[in-house]
Amino acid sequence: MGGRAFNFLEPGSFPRIPTPVYQPLKARFQVLLQALYVHVGVPTEAPEKPDHGDLDFIVCTPITRGSLDSVNVPHDQVKAALGATHCILVDGNQTSNFAVPISRDTWRSLDHDGASTETFYQVDVHVCADKNEWDRIMYFHSYGDLGMIQGLIARNVGLVLGVNGLKYPNPPHQTLTLNQDFSAISRFFGWSIERRNAGFTSRQEVFEWVINSRFFDASCFRTSGDGITKVKAERTMYSDFVTWVKDQVTAGVVDMEEYGQRRERVRKEALEEFGCLEEVETTVRIFEARRQLKQVFNGTSVNAWTGLNGHWKAVKVVMDMVRERHHGEGGILQILMSEGENGVKQRVLEALRDSEFSPPTENSSSHGIGRLVY
Template identity: 45%
Template sequence: MGGNAFNAILQSAAFPRLPPVVYHALKARLQPKIEQLYHLVTVPVEAPEKTDYGDLDFLVVGAKLDAIGDENDAMTDGRINVSHERVLECIGAKYMNPMDGNRTSNFAVPVSKGEWDNLGHGKDELERRKVTEDGEIYYQVDVHVCTNKPEWERIRLFHSYGDFGMILGLLVRNTGMKLGEKGLEMPIPNHPPFKLSDSFDEILPFLGLSKADHEEGFQTKREIFEWVSKLKYFDLSTFRSEGPGITKVKAERKMYAQFVDWVKEKQLAMGVSTPTEGSSHSERRQQMKDDALAFFHKQEDYDTRMRELSQFATAQSVRARLKERFTGNTIQEWIGLPGHWRRTKQIMDALRLQVGGEEGILDILEQDGEDELKKLVLEIQGALPS
């Protein structure tokens, strides 16, 4: 069932699954209308072999000047967009769940009575109306406003063919990388990931996949499964669909689940009952990492990032270790002036300057001992003006 965005005001039965002919007729009717509002409008290519459809999803970018209205059209981040009210009116929606900025807004478009008759599904329409409280049913139409054309292209590809992007993301996750709407990234534990590329024109060739094949299209889900399994670093013996690092996927992602079952059948056929990650798997992950940094010309940037993180971690460690052994209270105790925080700061600043910062203080503590540091503090205290 669609209509999850409107659970607060409409029952889920008010958003029936759509027969293919109804879905495609709706798309053909609404896309020209939305094209009056935005320069680029598309619906990601649907998964093959579908027997029915839920929501109709539009990706848009670039509001047309003549579609922009009054102050209600100004987005919260300062950019200008078509107002939600204008979109609602344009597609004939009755309700909406508006989201500002680079987000997806949901619209509930009423199904006119008898609308499915000419499409050969008049009886289906009547049956779907019977299970609602007021006999009214709706199409859920989602409009995702993209920031720019590159993002529009990425999302269009990633969300094509149903769960295609999720499946490809799962395969890439098994290699230690991360692939999503924002592109290909290299995870760094406890830190934001390192961006390798946000262009699928670069990413697919790196993965050993042909973008031309993707654009030519797939007639069956099996064709998609076969194509993504050509991924250069895919290894049946270590493939996992759950466990550490793998995001749990909702049960309704049927195509994704079918792919996992397809892989498991192949694993059983080659005698793999339990995927294992041995030294060879670690070597392959490292090889992919090295290949990626070379392919995307990111080695220097990555080394710089890791150096910065190492320096930051060292500084944090120094501060933590120093805090355990040396504080302002320690200085006050040594100089015999409890509560004199201004004097304490003067001594601490002079000490840092003299020994090379907090690392220098820690070196004295760990190499020469507390007595030597106390001696230095007292010397500084004596040298400072009273």
């Protein structure tokens, strides 16, 4: 609901805006903002929505900048253009809020029972860093909760879909961004961009469009659990979709093994589709090699290979020599990956031979050291 940002104003200062009022109002403010920003848009509203809490504008590329590196038009210019009397202003790639007084001459229905409370429209202006971000936000936030519903479908196949595109979670490794082009992402999921661009006149049409994804399976569709964020109660379109899906199928036992295998098939297909399979496989291979390196190249192993019999100072010197010769842990890792454990052992023994230490003999001291420089 509008006005949440302006909690210092009286309750009731931001009435809901009926759709017949909202549409011409949106068009008027859009024209005003287009004099300030190159790209100005409002995400397409959810179908069958009777009223609105505020007006949300997505903008980028100032026509007049506050400074050379600024992504904002100077706030005072935006405030003046909108005719706002109260503002909550944020610089940079953020959202600023503007309270614009409602004229009772243009909205006479508000003049009820002699009410004295001044009323406002809340106009939110979100400034994007660039046109690519503008495109993503305009797509993901169109048609109400549709973007969140698409994200839920992605979660069911082990992927993450949000305003920053499609991502591949791969714990304990860093999450990988697969693609940020929603046209390409939609093609991968089997969502018709042409149908979406034609628009929806009802929630039912939205729901039918989104389940056309080739990865949607109502019989094992999860709406909660690991990896799925709980959605706020006011997201009624999202909640209605969840209820609608549950009504489509008869409850039964889900084969979790098959469910897991299907997820992994889709995840691999996503990597192949967006050219990231080799990158992920390399990441996993290096991760496993690093873990193995810790098991192979450590004091205990080097002590055993060299026969230094627990003279840990000598062990450290040999290990440091190996690191220096092979440019640190990364170089040793490459030896392990290409030659295996024996390759690392060979480098350790080479360092031992070139060090001040000799392998232990029967006449060695208790530390097993033949030559040692202190």
